Amino acid sequence: MKTNKSIFKNFFIISLSLFIAYVFTGCGDYDAANLHDLPVIRIDTLNAASIADRETWVPMTFSLTDPANPSNDIPAIEDQQIRGRGNASWTLTPPDGKKPYRIRFRNDQKQSPFGLPPARNWVLLKGGAELNTSFGFELGKRLGLKYTCSYNHVHLYLNGNYRGLYFFTEHRQADPEKIGAPGRPKVDLTEGWFVEIDRYFDEAPKFRTANYNLPIMVKTPEDSNVDPNEWSFDISEFPVFDIVVNDLNNITNLMASDSFPENGYRDLVDIDSFVKYFIVQTLVKNNDLFRPGVETGYEIGSTYFYKDKGGKISAGPIWDLDWSFSPWEFEGEKFLPDTVPYQIHPWFKRFHDDPVFHVRYKEIWNNNYSDNILTMSNFVDELGKKIRKGAMQDQKRWSEGSIDWHIGHIKRYFFTRVSYLHNEYNKVDVLPVSGEFDLGTAKTFTLAAFGDITNMTASLQKGSDSPFEIVTGLTKTQTSAGGYLAEITVRQKTSGADKLILKGRNQEKDFTINVELTEAVPKL
Secondary structure (H helix, E strand, C coil): CHHHHHHHHHHHHHHHHHHHHHHHHCCCCCCHHHHHHCCEEEEEEHHHCCCCCCCCCEEEEEEEECCCCHHHCEEEEEEEEEEECCCHHHHCCCCCCCCCEEEECCHHHCECHHHCCCECEEEEEECCCCCHHHHHHHHHHHHCCCCCCCCEEEEEEECCEEEEEEEEEECCCCCCCCCCECCECCCCCCCCEEEEECCCCCCCCEEECCCCCCEEEEEECCCCCCCCCCCCCCHHHCHHHHHHHHHHHHHHHHHHCCCCCCCCHHHCECHHHHHHHHHHHHHCCCCCCCEECCCCCEECCCEEEEECCCCCEEECCCCCCCCCCCHHHEECCEECCCCCCCCCCHHHHHHCCCHHHHHHHHHHHHHHHHHHHCCHHHHHHHHHHHHHHHHHHHHHHHCCCCHHHHHHHHHHHHHHHHHHHHHHHCCCEEECCEEEECCCCEEEEEEEEECCCEEEEEEECCHHHCCEEEEEEEEEEECCCCEEEEEEEEEECCCCCEEEEEEEEECCEEEEEEEEEEECCCCC
């Protein structure tokens, strides 16, 4: 009898322990001790109210505990706010699923989590085993892309229930302190601006550019009279936004002009920021910048640009890389044929019609290739080790893909894509790729390369019988960071068509490029 009592006692203790673990976590199928490897955020809404939508702020208490660095701890603070956030990440997730959130602290209680500059607004993105966003933010940081967001993986408890592994970072906004911080560009709040270009086009103030039809949503400056949900919004009724409308219409008009690129557009944009921004987006193949659409052939999602007072239009911060590292873009070990090395939206693509931009793209890639790009593979391994336990618990909670599969996929994708891009970026390109002429007119073609171009020759396929003639032979210019530009000017003499054959040597390889020369107007 004594033995039976002992067995019953032990059974009761074990059962009670399991029950407590289940109640404490909201999920009884994982080891709660494993949650001590990463910071933990606890959010308790007032009266355990649900967070039902992206509009309603819900009162809550917030706390942060970091077992690895207690100096990051934030003791429980009451009377703060939380609501839903995101587009597809919110709407496509079931009501009881893993949702993204926006956090807002009281103005007199701005917080500095993880030692970051103080701010009211922060976000919790769905993390899990997903390394895409961390990868993109880290690469942007390594390339020196200004105002790249921070990233911290945390466990989230909501009203006592374990909700999984999340990604804690800045809310997208201009820095209210006007000094600049990770994820928050320095923008003068009256003479600067911060905008999002996004296909949803669902938040006022908003407008579309006259050229390229870009769907612009203005984050800064602000006007309290604007209803963000007003679909028939007329931005011309609010003079505070004139600076944004004028700046973006001006730059897109210049870029659409026949006088591009030698029309002063370079004085208006920070070329390096656009190059670095495009490199990150292209390397991870973020389909928010490559997605087919109805307006211009390709749509843009979650893309940000800013301009400070007296400054240039700059790209960033990077955001929303959910659609990157697409697993369906593989066919066995090979990328599908539609893979391209440069952006394909007409506005983004237009930058590459400028030889100065194009050669700078090659320079920044090559000058960062060994130390900052190739080593991203090591970063994936290190981050994978750091969040492995947490990702495994998240997988048990939500039955999502394993951390090992995700690491393996990203590394496979990375090595395949980086090899492909490195080969493409070290080719000699000719801008423009072909030429249409009016009789008697001349056009200049530019070879853009990284590293010296040697043994250059230029000839017309039809030789002395060609309807074209070479006016100015190949002239070569070296840039300051390893790039080379070589120019040649051709003129049409009589009606007809021909090919300009350009040859030379670059990167220890011989190249031959044929440039089509045709009449702009067909003969009657």
